[in-house]
Amino acid sequence: MSQKDHWEQVYSSKASEELGWYEPHLQTSLDLIQGLGLSLDASIIDVGGGASTLVDDLLDAGYRSITVLDISARALSLTRKRLGTRAEPVTWRVGDIDDIDLPEGQYDVWHDRAVFHFLTDVDQQRNYRDKLLGALAPRGHFVVGTFAPEAPPTCSGLPVQRYSPEQLEATLGASFELMHQRKSLHLTPGGVRQMYLYCHFRKTS
Numbered sequence: 001m002s003q004k005d006h007w008e009q010v011y012s013s014k015a016s017e018e019l020g021w022y023e024p025h026l027q028t029s030l031d032l033i034q035g036l037g038l039s040l041d042a043s044i045i046d047v048g049g050g051a052s053t054l055v056d057d058l059l060d061a062g063y064r065s066i067t068v069l070d071i072s073a074r075a076l077s078l079t080r081k082r083l084g085t086r087a088e089p090v091t092w093r094v095g096d097i098d099d100i101d102l103p104e105g106q107y108d109v110w111h112d113r114a115v116f117h118f119l120t121d122v123d124q125q126r127n128y129r130d131k132l133l134g135a136l137a138p139r140g141h142f143v144v145g146t147f148a149p150e151a152p153p154t155c156s157g158l159p160v161q162r163y164s165p166e167q168l169e170a171t172l173g174a175s176f177e178l179m180h181q182r183k184s185l186h187l188t189p190g191g192v193r194q195m196y197l198y199c200h201f202r203k204t205s
């Protein structure tokens with residue numbers, strides 16, 4: 001089964017609230033983004049945003065330039081339906097982060113919760129890093145949540161790469177500076193403990 005088919009099936013088979021990674025609010029992500037102290041015009045992309053409510057909360061906070069990208073059309077359609085007319089100012093992109101074209105130097109913030117960790121192949125990780133580097137504005141921010149080393153080895157039935165801050169730093173390379181790190185324990189709706197590592201990186205130039 002292709003990656004896209006996997007994710008379309010996931011979002012067709014369960015309600016959003018039943019998915020393992022579901023949280024009513026992505027509070028850690030929101031806190032990290034708001035803590036950057038950017039203007040409400042800041043350009044923010046949520047990569048693999050799926051059906052999460054981060055976009056709702058960013059709109060509530062007053063951010064005006066938001067893009068949500070996901071490989072699953074079904075996930076984005078659920079999110080758009082939930083938002084109703086509030087979805088209109090948001091840019092919605094259905095695509096695979098492995099091969100989608102993103103505008104150069106566009107985003108002040110690139111957010112990713114539980115997407116990068118699915119890239120278990122070094123070439124895929126490098127490709128992601130290059131896309132991130134290209135699409136972020138100078139001195140742009142990368143806010144990322146991945147499984148930490150003590151988390152399970154799979155997420156959504158797929159193998160994941162688990163990261164310490166040092167491993168993330170090594171994977172991203174010298175073009176990114178680690179500004180902040182924290183761990184946050186997530187309990188899935190089924191009661192499984194998943195330790196996440198959240199990091200804020202800044203592009204060095």
Ligand SMILES: C[S@@+](CC[C@H](N)C(=O)[O-])C[C@H]1O[C@@H](n2cnc3c(N)ncnc32)[C@H](O)[C@@H]1O
Binds near residue numbers: 047048075112114
């Ligand atoms: C574990 S879910 C996390 C969703 C959301 N970020 C959250 O925290 O609630 C992973 C999301 O990434 C999307 N995804 C997986 N692989 C992707 C890829 N290669 N390109 C874009 N999106 C992808 C999935 O469709 C899914 O919505």
